[in-house]
Amino acid sequence: MTYAGPGRPRHQQPSRPGATAREEILDAAAELFTTQGFASTSTRSIADAVGIRQSSLYHHFKTxxxxxxxxxxxxxxxxxxxxxxxxxxxxxxxxxxxxxxxxxxxxxxxxxxxxxxxxxxxxxxxxxxxxxxxxxxxxxxxxxxxxxxxxxxxxxxxxxxxxxxxxxxxxxxxxxxxxxxxxxxxxxxxxxxxxxxxxxxxxxxxxxxxxxxxxxxxxxxxx
The missing domain is CATH 1.10.357 (Tetracycline Repressor; domain 2)
Structure with a gap:
């Protein structure tokens, strides 16, 4: 397991564009919002697409x-x-x-x-x-x-x-x-x-x- 920073454990190596975990979250959300819809996308699915825990996503975005x-x-x-x-x-x-x-x-x-x-x-x-x-x-x-x-x-x-x-x-x-x-x-x-x-x-x-x-x-x- 690699780490994005204190309290932000990753499940896998970064696979998305972006110099930071925050940028990777935005990229994953952008893909999911535009392909499967905003209402149908959960924060868990965004976290999974980045390879981080859902709790780690909330370190960057509250909602x-x-x-x-x-x-x-x-x-x-x-x-x-x-x-x-x-x-x-x-x-x-x-x-x-x-x-x-x-x-x-x-x-x-x-x-x-x-x-x-x-x-x-x-x-x-x-x-x-x-x-x-x-x-x-x-x-x-x-x-x-x-x-x-x-x-x-x-x-x-x-x-x-x-x-x-x-x-x-x-x-x-x-x-x-x-x-x-x-x-x-x-x-x-x-x-x-x-x-x-x-x-x-x-x-x-x-x-x-x-x-x-x-x-x-x-x-x-x-x-």
Whole structure:
């Protein structure tokens, strides 16, 4: 028997990604929540998947909800941090920032890439009945802030085009990648396609090549 630390005996050698037992627990829970369902997954089954005792899991997480909260936070934290960085840049100009829409495209591309490339498709858990409660207020607030930042970055882009706000619609397009992935239909180009579609719906399709180039420069600079 090997040990993960004081009071945390392991039944077997670590077999999951992660530098710590906590990270291994999150990985196991992510797999089980997305493959057999949140309600059907017990803390015992998570502990078994990691190779630790159930009592040892409680050293890291007091409840199954605590595990879900950390996992949900992880789906938005990267995109939110990047969107905050983009939104805090000085006022955009074509000379320094590329054409209008570049910042929105960069946020959509970065966020969409995170959703498509994460080890587990945790976005499918967004609409669990449990997640709507105040217990998950931190995640819900962060997701709402990210949505509002999309809206801020898209404000005015679609002024000449009838229809929904371009930023909010782009947010919805990016989150649709979660369900595309659930259907096994995500490709390496899916995140770019969602970002492009948002820009096209803003009426900026003619400038898409220049927007793409400026978007990538922003990602390279801030990510």
């Amino acid at each position: 199954k909800d605590d595990i879900l909260e950390d996992l949900l936070e992880g789906t938005v934290s990267g995109g939110l941090a990047f969107a905050r960085a983009v939104a805090s840049l000085p006022a955009a100009s074509r000379e320094t920032d590329g054409p209008a829409g570049s910042r929105l495209h960069a946020v959509a591309l970065y966020d969409g890439t995170q959703l498509c490339s994460a080890r587990w498709n945790l976005g499918v858990l967004y609409h669990l009945p449990e997640v709507r409660s105040t217990r998950f207020a931190r995640f819900l607030n962060d997701r709402q802030e990210l949505r509002l930042l999309y809206g801020e970055l898209g404000r005015g882009l679609s002024a000449a085009v009838p229809g929904p706000d371009g930023g909010d619609f782009t947010f919805r397009l990016v989150e649709s990648l979660i369900y595309l992935r659930a259907d096994g239909a995500v490709t390496p180009e899916s995140a770019m396609q969602a970002a492009d579609a948002g820009i096209i719906l803003c009426g900026l399709g003619r400038e898409l090549p220049a927007i793409r180039a400026a978007s990538q420069l922003l990602i390279d600079k801030l990510a």
